[in-house]
Amino acid sequence: MRRLYLVVILAIIVIGLAYAIYLFLGARQLGMEQKVIIVDAAPIAKPLFDNVIPFFENQTGIKVQVSYEASGVIFSKLREGVPLDVVVFASQDWGLKALNQGLVYPEPTTGVGYQIVLLYIRSTVPYNITCIDDLANYPIRVGIANPDVAPAGLEALKIINQSSNADTIRGKIVVANDIAQLVTWYKLGSVDAAFIWNNFMGQLKNYTKNIVYPWKCGYNTSIYYTPAYVSKTSKNIEAAKQFVVFLNSDYVKNVAKRLGFFASLDEARRFMESASS
Structure with a gap:
């Protein structure tokens, strides 16, 4: 009888440990899933993102799933309510349009460059x-x-x-x-x-x-700005904010400059002036 009692107690302990491990692994898996952000960016950002996203992932543990589409296509997806965490447009016009229609958060925001x-x-x-x-x-x-x-x-x-x-x-x-x-x-x-x-x-x-x-x-030529925003359809707002803040870091700015982005409007204008001489 005593042996049977010990067997029952041991079985309960094993089941309890197994359940605890299950809950732990489940919570861990959920946490990992929450650390995935979806980024939809204009193709102009691809050379930069190919260089900087691996660094961001290694530093934060946040996985970035990025796709590249024209700015107008990204805007349409926002209006349709497609789940996106971060959006990057190739012009300020599309960004302001999304902002004015309440499709993205006003803060934090940053720009990839000019x-x-x-x-x-x-x-x-x-x-x-x-x-x-x-x-x-x-x-x-x-x-x-x-x-x-x-x-x-x-x-x-x-x-x-x-x-x-x-x-x-x-x-x-x-x-x-x-x-x-x-x-x-x-x-x-x-x-x-x-x-x-x-x-x-x-x-x-x-x-x-x-x-x-x-x-x-003699042709009028405009300078464009590439803004990044957190989408209102984001299911991972804090992780999305972390990525947008990262895009404003000195590390990203240095890589962007090396790849040919202008860091400021004045720098772009100086390039145009020097190319004209």
């Missing part, structure tokens, strides 16, 4: 293209990102429309879904010239014959 659209001419192009007007003179394919959702594409159209040959140039346009697809097309030779952000210069230098700076030809 950038300018340039005209890249592929090394395979046999013609002497030194200004925007020259695009009308040759049988070439001119790539732009979708202007309805991609700020670089809208800026490209604004630049092209200033040309006296705008109608002819527009007839040569090939439209990509976003900058990521346009960069791929450019590398593959699917387009001969493309309007792409300045921070892709390093990535595209081996494919490029020359770069046209639109303002040097």
